[in-house]
Amino acid sequence: MHMAILEIRVLTAAAHNNQSAESLDQRRERANEIANICHDLTPWLDPHRRNNLADGLRDQWRSAGTRQRRWLQTRFDQLGYDHRWLTELTPETAPSPAPNVR
Template identity: 50%
Template sequence: MQADEPAVAEMESATADLLRLAFVEIRFLTEDRHEDQSPEAVIRRRKRVNAIADICHNLPGLLAPDRRARLADGLRSLWNTANAVQRRWLVGNWDHLAYDHRWLTASTPDATAGTAAE
C-alpha cells in the first residue's frame, strides 16, 4: 500500500457501494416508464447505461478475495482508462458516498468539469 492510499477496507466498501449505486441507476434508466419517451431520450439513457456498465464491469473482480491486495492498482487502472463522462460519474458517486478519492483524482483536475449526464 502506498502512503496516499486509503485502507483496503475503505476501498472495498467504496467499491461495493459504487456497484450498488450503479445497479440502482441502471435499473432506473432501463425502466419502461419515463416522462420523455422520445427516441433521443431513449438513446441518451442507453448511452448512459452503457457508460456506467463499461466503467463498472471489472469492479466485482477487484473484490475477489485473491485480488483484494491489488484493489488500489485496479482502481487506478479503472480511473486511468475512464473517459470524461465515466470520471464524472465516478467522482459524483464517490462524493455522494463521502469517499475521499483524491488519491486517485488529484492528478486529473479536469475530471469533474462539465455535467455528469451525457
C-alpha cells in the same frame, strides 16, 4: 455497486410514450457507461485480489471517459471515500493511495 444497479434500472425502465428516440438512446448509452465501469471494477473487489485494488482503481480511472470519471467521483463522494489520490491528478499519473486509505 448497489447505486449503479439502481441507476441502471431507472435508466432502462419502461419509457414513456412521449420520449424521443434520441432520449432513449442517451439513456441506453448512459446505462452502458455505468455497466462498463461496474464490470471493470468487479474483479478488483474479489477478496483474493484486494491487495491490487488500488492498481485496479487507478487503471479504471485512467481508462474511463470524462463522464465515467464524474460518475465515479459522485459515487465515491456518496460513500465518503477519499478519492483525491485519483481525482487530483491526471489519469495518466494517478498513484496508489496510502496504505491506510480505505
